[in-house]
Amino acid sequence: MSNGPVLAIENLRTYFFSRSKQAFIRSVDGVTLHIEKGKTLGIVGESGSGKSVTALSTMGLISAEPGVIIGKIGLKTETVQKNLLRxxxxxxxxxxxxxxxMSVYKDSLGWQKKINRLMKGIRGKEIAMIFQNPKLSMNPFSSxxxxxxxxxxxxxxxxxRNxxxxxxxxxxxxxxxxxxRLRYYNNPYGLSGGMCQRAMIAMALSSEPSLLIADEPTTGLDATIQSKIVDLLAHLKTSFGVTTMLISHDIDVIKSLSDNVAVMYGGTVLEHGPARTILTSDYKYKHPYTAALLSSIPSQEHIREKKKLQVIEGDVLDTxxxxxxxxxxxRCNKVTDKIKEQCEHTEPDLREVFPGHKVRCFRFFRT
Amino acid sequence: MAKTILEVKNLKKYYTQSKGLFSSLRGNVGIIPAVDDVSFYIKEKETMGLVGETGCGKTTIGKTLLKLAPATSGEIIYDGTDITHLSSREFYPYRKKMQMIFQDLDAALNPKMRIRSILKEALTVHHKLSKAELKYRIDDLLEKVNLKKNKLSNFPNELSGGEKRRVGIARALAVGAQFIVADEPTSALDVSIQAQVVNLLKDLQKTLGLSYLFISHDLRIVELISHKVAVMYLGQIVEMGMAGLIANEPRHPYTDILWSSLVDKKSSEVNRSNEENKKAGGGGFDFERPLEGCRFAPRCPVYYSKNKPDICTDPSSSPTLRDIGDAHKVACHFPL
Structure with a gap:
């Protein structure tokens, strides 16, 4: 544990260019996070908050221009220790x-060549990934x-081979x-969604990676299958001790599997800390966004009394x-008059408010 | 006493599947009973939730009710009239009363039409409106579904998931629908947007007196929004009753499994190993060869704990929905 995190992403920026709007889409805009060995980091956030792009950037799989432009991705495992963006x-x-x-000039070809050289022996081997759609990610013509x-x-x-x-x-x-033994010979289309997801997990684990990135492993599955996959992931975590980056917009899945959680919004991390405390509804010291997100899940009480759900007004940030x-x-409902000026004009930084718990909000500190 | 707005009696919808070019000549046609003998009713201002796994026939029921797919047999009675065998001309006046909010709005909204034209088309298809009236109606609709006016000139792909969903709802309201089939209206939405849509649907029900058939596989949302819930398994309703009862005191083993597999509920429960045993084995089911007798038997924990009683697999005694008090119906030989 003392030998530092397996993955440490610092100030990662991944932009895309929108031709019709002639502007940058700042999908990932200054993400900083880290994963300790043997732990699971959950990344939650609404769609379009940059969760998947962070994962793809880590794997060096962004192909659209300009893509990853700046940042540091430090990987430290038993065999490898390097900055993947060196x-x-x-x-x-x-x-x-x-x-x-304002503008970026990127030599994409040179970048692409270099990243392929850097990622050799890492992609698939040190870092494995489970993709969102297992059926599309596997070759349909091969068992x-x-x-x-x-x-x-x-x-x-x-x-x-044998x-x-x-x-x-x-x-x-x-x-x-x-x-x-039978399923070995099945093609992906002959399997149900849940089984295909299992095969995908098997493939990811087969190279015994140091880091597993699971991008929405349970979305699009039925409740019964979903809970089985969650159980499987929990079982694999205890028996193999895989370090995992778990991306999901389902807070319950994150809650039951993660040690730490990073809450993303508009391309940046708003909160980073222990999942157990942050994701319980009566814990007070959390970012207003996390609180709002939690309160929009129907709770037992809501259902019993058929109450109205609390909503976060407005839409996801246009990146x-x-x-x-x-x-x-x-969209914040916790702005007080005292900090309003500050909130509107300066962006708060991600600061530690408790040991291991970082928040990006002026309510917890003054400048 | 609210009147019954929609009643369905013994509805069946079979799809046929040909096996080879000359299969129909050889009589070798596979039949898929997507909806098999389903009966229920929905009262005015009531929401009925329909839950079940993928492929159990939820959407097919919705489509059959609106005559988007012809029923194989059975009766659909809307507001006292049997609409099952009406021709499309005769059905026309009912079409504006019954509308559907589709699951995949990327496919349901024309990508080449602006939101204004989409709403205009829906408004003018059943009524003739003057320009001023049209403008008034569009503004009125936008207000009802909390959509900003400046979105009118956008194309569907420029809207976010929640906004698209609202356009879908607005379009259903535009024709003056009283009964709406909402097919997975909250799937693929984030929790925050999901909450907005659910609140909107509830508000509209209050102000406009709508009735919903709410199809979803998100159990919590169903429990929250519905007055009563029907649980489907392999084309049949296996349990039906008030939402609170179904969720908290399920009597059919399948419902029990469904609800106990909610990730949130489970993590709050201490006794986890006990849950492990409750999991349905297998997981898949085959529509082409539906089982004789109780269809759920191969996955049923009760069936195994009772040492496979014959009655469960006996073809002549497949369980039928029977009342067990409090308007709670269950199709099981050994209700929990």
Whole structure:
């Protein structure tokens, strides 16, 4: 535990360019987070808050221009220790004015070449990813077993095909696939959504990665299947101790699986800290956004009394026109007159208010 | 006593599946009973929730009610009139009373029409309106669904998920619908937006006196918004009753599994290993070969704990919905 986090992302910025609006879409705008070894970090936020783009940036999978432009992604495992964005600064020229990025010139080809070299031996091997849609992420023309075996041959020391097959079946057993020997020969379309998700998890784990990124592993599944996948992930966490970055917009899933949580909004982290305390509704010291998010989930009390749900007024932040001040200012219901001026014009920084608990809100500190 | 606005009796909807080019000649046609003998009624200003797993026939019921897909057999009675066999011309006046909010609004809203034209089309299809009237009605609709005026000139793809959902609701209201089938209106929405949509639907029910058939697989939302709930499994209703009863004192093993698999409820419960045992085994079901007798038997924990009683798999005695008090109906030989 003392040897530092497995993954530490610092001030990551990933922008895209909207041709029709002639403006940058600041999908990820200064994300800072870290994951300790053996722990699970949950990332929650509404759609469009930059959760998935953060994950894809970490994997070096952003292909649209300009993509990742600046930041630091430190990976530290038993075998590898490096900054995944090392020396990539040379490929980017940024024009700044009054602290804002006005234009970016990026040598995408050089960047792409370099990142592929940097990510060699890391993508798939050190960091594995479970994607949002398992059926689309697997090759429909090849059996799931073959695909897992292929990833084993590629990423582990096993080089014998039969051994790889046995290993693939072992992993299918580990993810509790029923009759793994039969399922080995099934193509993805022959499996149900839940089973396909299991196969995907097996494939990700088969290379025994140091970090597992699970992007919305339970969305689009039925309640019964969803709870089974959550149980499986919990089981894998205890038995293999995989370090996980879990992305979901389902707060309950995050709550039951994560040790720490990062709440994202408008491309930045608003709160980072222990999941248990932050995501309980009676804990007071949390960001107004987190509080609002929690109160819009129907609680037992709401259902019993058929009360109206509390809503967060307004819509998700438009990441093209990011305001000067706090990103949540317009929808925030906890602004007091004292800090109003500050909230509107200066953006608060992510500060530690309790040990291990960081919040980006002026209610907790003054400048 | 509120009057019954919609009554469904023994509704069946079978899809056929041909197996090969000449299968119909050989009589080798697969039948998929998507909706199999379903009966229920909805009263005025009432919401009925319909829950179940993917592919159990929830959406098919919705479509059949609005005659978007013809029913195989059974009766659909809307406001005292049997609409099952009406021709499309005869059904026309009813179409404006019954509307649907579709699940996938990206597909349901024409991407090449601006929001204004989408609403205008819905308003003018059943009524002739002057320009001034039209403007008034559009403003009125926007106000009802809390949509900003400046969105009128946008295309659907420029709106967020919640806004699109509101356009969908506005379009259903535009024709003066009294009964709305809301097919997964909150799926694929974030919790914050979901709460807005649910509140909107509840407000509209109060002010306009609407009735809803609320189809969803989000159990909590269903419990929150519905007065009564029907649980479906493989094309049949296995349990029906008041929302609170279904959620808190389920009698059918399937409902019990469904509700206890809510991630939130489970994490708050201490006895986790006990839950483990309750999980339905298997998980898949096959529509092409529906089981004789009780369809849920292969996944049913009660069936196994009672050492596989014959009555559950006996083809001649498939369980029927029976009243067990408090307007609570369950289709099970051994209700919990």
């Amino acid at each position: 020396d990539l600064k040379d490929h980017v020229k940024i024009n700044m004015s009054t602290g804002r990025i 799931i077993g073959k695909q897992i075996a292929e990833s084993i041959l590629l990423n582990t020391s096993i080089s014998n 051994e790889a097959k046995d290993k693939a079946i072992y992993w299918l057993e580990q993810v509790k696939m029923d009759s793994p 093209i026109n990011i305001p000067d001040g706090c990103r949540f200012f317009e």
